[in-house]
Amino acid sequence: xxxxxxxxxxxxxQDMGRRGHQPSGVPVCxxxxxxxxxxxxxxxxxxxDEAALEITGLGPELVFxxxxxxxxxxxxxxxxxxxxxxxxxxxYVAPRGARLKIGAARAGFRACLAxxxxxxxxxxxxxxxxCLTAGFGGxxxxxLAAGDRIGFRAPQTWLPxxxxxxxxxxxxxxxxxxxxxxxxxxxxxxEGMATFFSGVYTITAESNRMGYRTAGPExxxxxxxGPNIISDGIAPGAVQVPNGRPIILMADRQTVGGYTKIAxxxxxxxxxxxxxxxxxxxxxxxxxxxxxxxxxxxAVRRLxxxxxxxxxxGPEW
Amino acid sequence: MEIEIxxxxxxxxxxxxxxxxxxxxxxxxxxLCRALGxxxxxxxxxxxxxxxxxxxxxxxxxxxxRALVRLKAGEAGxxxxxxxxxxxxxxxxxxxxxxxxxxxxxxxxxxxxxVVDIHSGGQYLIYMLGFTPGFPYxxxxxxxIAMPRLETPRAHIPWGSxxxxxxxxxxxxxxxxxxxxxxxxxxxRLFDPKAGRTLLRAGMLLRFRPIxxxxxxxxxxxxxx
Numbered sequence: 001x002x003x004x005x006x007x008x009x010x011x012x013x014q015d016m017g018r019r020g021h022q023p024s025g026v027p028v029c030x031x032x033x034x035x036x037x038x039x040x041x042x043x044x045x046x047x048x049d050e051a052a053l054e055i056t057g058l059g060p061e062l063v064f065x066x067x068x069x070x071x072x073x074x075x076x077x078x079x080x081x082x083x084x085x086x087x088x089x090x091x092y093v094a095p096r097g098a099r100l101k102i103g104a105a106r107a108g109f110r111a112c113l114a115x116x117x118x119x120x121x122x123x124x125x126x127x128x129x130x131c132l133t134a135g136f137g138g139x140x141x142x143x144l145a146a147g148d149r150i151g152f153r154a155p156q157t158w159l160p161x162x163x164x165x166x167x168x169x170x171x172x173x174x175x176x177x178x179x180x181x182x183x184x185x186x187x188x189x190x191e192g193m194a195t196f197f198s199g200v201y202t203i204t205a206e207s208n209r210m211g212y213r214t215a216g217p218e219x220x221x222x223x224x225x226g227p228n229i230i231s232d233g234i235a236p237g238a239v240q241v242p243n244g245r246p247i248i249l250m251a252d253r254q255t256v257g258g259y260t261k262i263a264x265x266x267x268x269x270x271x272x273x274x275x276x277x278x279x280x281x282x283x284x285x286x287x288x289x290x291x292x293x294x295x296x297x298x299a300v301r302r303l304x305x306x307x308x309x310x311x312x313x314g315p316e317w
Numbered sequence: 318m319e320i321e322i323x324x325x326x327x328x329x330x331x332x333x334x335x336x337x338x339x340x341x342x343x344x345x346x347x348x349l350c351r352a353l354g355x356x357x358x359x360x361x362x363x364x365x366x367x368x369x370x371x372x373x374x375x376x377x378x379x380x381x382x383r384a385l386v387r388l389k390a391g392e393a394g395x396x397x398x399x400x401x402x403x404x405x406x407x408x409x410x411x412x413x414x415x416x417x418x419x420x421x422x423x424x425x426x427x428x429x430x431x432v433v434d435i436h437s438g439g440q441y442l443i444y445m446l447g448f449t450p451g452f453p454y455x456x457x458x459x460x461x462i463a464m465p466r467l468e469t470p471r472a473h474i475p476w477g478s479x480x481x482x483x484x485x486x487x488x489x490x491x492x493x494x495x496x497x498x499x500x501x502x503x504x505x506r507l508f509d510p511k512a513g514r515t516l517l518r519a520g521m522l523l524r525f526r527p528i529x530x531x532x533x534x535x536x537x538x539x540x541x542x
Contacts, residue, residue: 022362022371024508024515025446124510134450134491136510183323183331230338231447231454233362233369235329256364256447264326267374292327293374300375 001065002115004148008060008102010209013119013138013150014112014251016049018127022255028236029129029137032209032251033110033274034267035299036074039167040114042307043071043091045159051121051128052114053144057277059102059111060144064094068155069116069162073169075108075275091165093157108171109277117154132209133252161310172272175282179239179263180289184229187260188241192220196239196262197284201246205278209252211240212273214282218244219262231258237265237273239284246284248273266292268299318349318393320367322383328374332386333367338456342366343444344398347520352393356385363519364445365454401522406488408437408479408525409533410501417498421464421481433527435459436500441486441523451490451508451515455523458486466496477503479525501525504537 004011016037017030031037031054038048053060059077071091072079079086080101086092088111094100102113121128121139130138139150159165185193201216219241221227227242234257238249242259249257250273265273266287276282323331334349335342346363353361353368359382360371372382410433411418422429441455448454458481466482471494474480478489480497489495490507507516517523528536 019371020360021450021515022360023446023519024450025448025452026450026508026515125513131450131510134508134510180324180326183325230336230365231445232331232333232364232367233325233329233371235325235369235371237326254448255362256369256445261325264324264329266327289324289327289379293378296327296374 001149001151002062003065004144004146005061005063005099007143007145008055009057011056011060011144012054012130012132013051013121013128013144014054014130015051015128017251018125018129018131018137021125022233025255026125027131027133027252027255029131029251030127031112033074033112033271035271035303036110036169036274037112037114038303039073039169039306040071040112042303042310043073043089043165043167044069044114044116045091045156045311046114046116046118048303048307050114050118052112052119055102055111055113057109058104061099061101064096064098064100065149066152066155067094067096067157068152069093069157069159070100070113071165072102072111072113073167074111075105076171077105077111078103089167089169091159091162093162108275110274115152116156116159117152120151120153131252165310167306171275175272175276175280176285177269177272177282178266178285178287178292179237180266180287180292181263182261183232184260185262187221187225188262189220189222192222193262195219196246197286200281200283202281203276203278207278209250211250211253212248212276214246214248216245219246225260227259229258229260231256234261235264237267237270239263239265250274266295268292268295318345318390320349320386320390322386325369327379329369329371330382330386331367331369332390335366338365338444340442340456343442343520347398348393349390352389353386356389362445402518402520403440403524404517404521405524405526406503406505407528407532407536408501408503409528409530410437412530414502414530414533415479415500417480418500421462421498421500424464425462427461432462432500435462436486437525437527439524443517443519443521443523445519446515446517449491449493450510451517453488453517453523455486458484460484464498467498470494470496474499475502477505477507479503502533504533
């Protein structure tokens with residue numbers, strides 16, 4: 001069991017999201033950075049989609065009431081275990097009573113803190129993810145607060161290849177985000193499309209798990225077209241343009257919406273977006289679906305190979 | 318059935334079957350959902366004019382999904398629907414549970430009784446769920462009881478509230494802020510995550526059944542916000 005001593009900026013229980021209930025208006029939620037969740041879980045000896053704590057900006061401080069193995073992956077957060085500095089991107093054993101302190105990120109913005117054997121959080125509508133907007137799922141449907149206690153389902157103090165359980169998360173130096181035009185790309189003029197794919201957009205403070213608002217060059221519609229459409233469905237990474245500037249819709253986005261969507265960020269680059277914070281800038285690059293899917297499969301394959309290599313390890317000599 | 322496929326990145330497609338909000342387009346949307354429901358591994362979100370299809374690119378690729386949806390859409394008939402599915406929602410109108418009913422009645426030049434009769438006399442086609450879990454987007458409200466939404470939204474609307482905003486009527490599944498004119502409240506939970514249940518579905522025809530405060534209290538049981 002862990003106990004939260006200090007909550008950090010926004011710490012929530014997330015897995016890979018809630019599937020199958022979007023027709024009921026239930027958002028997918030889940031980790032903003034699927035790659036960080038997968039990697040943290042692999043290092044901690046879990047299936048990639050096990051529920052973990054998602055950390056944002058400034059991390060929490062917590063105490064281990066039971067020994068367990070843990071790992072953090074994603075942004076480069078300042079961390080210490082019982083006062084001794086430790087690193088993101090590797091597995092550690094926390095003895096009973098150990099204090100883990102996660103501070104600010106030197107690079108990136110989000111990370112996932114995974115615990116071996118997973119967390120004792122009820123499964124609601126097929127997932128342990130927190131739906132902040134509707135107040136259910138995860139830990140009581142809300143961000144973690146000081147005093148919260150969460151149990152471990154199957155803690156362990158040993159895993160194969162413990163000393164080799166490390167992976168350098170590939171933080172992007174420059175945020176160049178690939179996006180496939182559509183579904184409402186036809187509403188934008190050629191100049192508008194060119195602006196979108198060449199402009200530098202800066203994340204504003206009005207950003208959260210539902211989406212990232214940006215400031216930057218205004219995107220033009222075709223004559224006679226505007227930002228309103230008859231509401232349709234929304235994919236992860238959809239880029240809405242309600243007011244001339246892109247809004248990138250993320251994990252807690254609504255399931256349907258009535259604004260034009262110029263493009264959709266590819267799954268492989270959602271982690272790049274998830275590591276952005278207000279004040280950071282990004283540019284968009286056009287992409288096509290088949291290469292985008294290939295890029296995603298390649299990224300997952302690399303993670304699966306890491307898992308196989310660590311967990312299939314034989315005795316070391 | 319004719320569909321237009323719109324690309325929504327590398328894990329979704331929107332299939333459009335119409336360009337306006339009306340019951341005929343909604344019937345095509347339902348027929349398309351029935352046909353696509355035969356394809357395993359897709360999450361289908363019906364909307365006003367089409368269906369957004371979500372899939373896992375680790376399991377299926379874009380070309381395969383497009384081929385499958387085109388095939389099933391081709392087989393889908395616009396007719397062939399069984400009798401419509403009705404849902405009756407009990408609502409206690411007015412008083413403490415419908416604080417805006419007097420002003421709405423005055424605004425529309427009707428008595429409160431007439432507003433209730435008109436509202437509960439209608440049947441409302443549910444086009445889709447969205448905005449918040451369990452929230453129905455419905456059509457078919459009588460324009461005689463239309464009223465613009467509040468200029469200053471309330472910070473806190475109780476779950477189950479039934480309201481009117483412009484020419485739309487709706488039901489709030491959960492506590493939220495909002496500018497709707499509240500005319501009544503249902504004791505039923507439209508969305509209950511612990512029970513894993515949503516009461517309403519796209520394609521249902523919703524009717525409101527007026528109930529007394531005593532019946533409301535009995536149905537609500539100990540269930541308070």
